[in-house]
Amino acid sequence: MPKRERTAEGRPEDTGRDRRDDDSLWKDIVERFFYPMLERAIPTLFADADTKTPPRFLDKELKKATYQVKGGKRNVDLLAEVPLKDGASEWVLLHLEVQGRGGESLPFRMYHYKSLIFCMFRRESVALALVTDRRPGSEPRLYESRFYNTVTRYEYNNLVVSELDERELLASDNPFDLALCAAQRGLKSRKDERQKHAYLRELLCLLGDRGWSHEDKRRLLLFIERIVDLRDRELQLDIVQYENELEKEGKIMYVSILEQVNGPKWKEEGLLEGLQKGRREGRLATARNMLGIGMTVDQIAKVTELPEEEVRKLMH
Numbered sequence: 001m002p003k004r005e006r007t008a009e010g011r012p013e014d015t016g017r018d019r020r021d022d023d024s025l026w027k028d029i030v031e032r033f034f035y036p037m038l039e040r041a042i043p044t045l046f047a048d049a050d051t052k053t054p055p056r057f058l059d060k061e062l063k064k065a066t067y068q069v070k071g072g073k074r075n076v077d078l079l080a081e082v083p084l085k086d087g088a089s090e091w092v093l094l095h096l097e098v099q100g101r102g103g104e105s106l107p108f109r110m111y112h113y114k115s116l117i118f119c120m121f122r123r124e125s126v127a128l129a130l131v132t133d134r135r136p137g138s139e140p141r142l143y144e145s146r147f148y149n150t151v152t153r154y155e156y157n158n159l160v161v162s163e164l165d166e167r168e169l170l171a172s173d174n175p176f177d178l179a180l181c182a183a184q185r186g187l188k189s190r191k192d193e194r195q196k197h198a199y200l201r202e203l204l205c206l207l208g209d210r211g212w213s214h215e216d217k218r219r220l221l222l223f224i225e226r227i228v229d230l231r232d233r234e235l236q237l238d239i240v241q242y243e244n245e246l247e248k249e250g251k252i253m254y255v256s257i258l259e260q261v262n263g264p265k266w267k268e269e270g271l272l273e274g275l276q277k278g279r280r281e282g283r284l285a286t287a288r289n290m291l292g293i294g295m296t297v298d299q300i301a302k303v304t305e306l307p308e309e310e311v312r313k314l315m316h
Contacts, residue, residue: 026098026132027078029179029223031057036176041128041159045092050083062120093117093125098132106135107143111154127156132183134162162187167294170206175216178207182224193232198285200228200239208251287311
């Protein structure tokens, strides 16, 4: 009997965080910045989209239908109708899956939902896999199967966080690009609290300088804090203080989630005294990172509050 060739299914891995929380985090930021996300991920669809009209999200409607299908009791991350500039054209169904480490084969998952969506709506859909963590190197980026000379090949758009150009993301005025950069840096610093701290300070400074709305900044701040996932208590307190400084300058009008979680207790425990410890090392690490992506000495000195001469010494 001919062997059925299908992409192999991966095994779940322990990521240290609840994947459901990560999925919800990504869904929230994608829905908030849907068109900026589309501009980054599928620029041809973005060019044709009527961005003055909000998309219509259909994933809740589809979720109910999947319970009636064998093997369908999974959640499609996001399904949206995207209006086009040509009013006579039908809206495009966009299917987006957020995929981190572990779990089943991503190509199979994409094809599975493509089939469900077609059965329900009798329409083809545009598909995007937003890959937020590292996948097995052997995993293909499309779905293929062969069974008794019956061949299926399904290609879809891939946006892989770890492969994006860091400098381009940092220089972009697209708010979704800053979210992608935060996710990329969360991957790079997964077990390094000092590196997380340095990245957070840099990202928060960039967020403060952007001319986006208060609510956009608030949502991005929540996302950045959670995706970088700083856990060191003293370094958290330093970030709280830094955010308070940005708030006083009118750059970020929002009380940090870290402060909300910890409440006034951190003051009562005298933990504020620990802020000075390691702060200089954190600023130096931030300066090195910024030099590495080509930022100027005066820009770095402004962000880190280090003397320009000290920044120049790091260049040698």
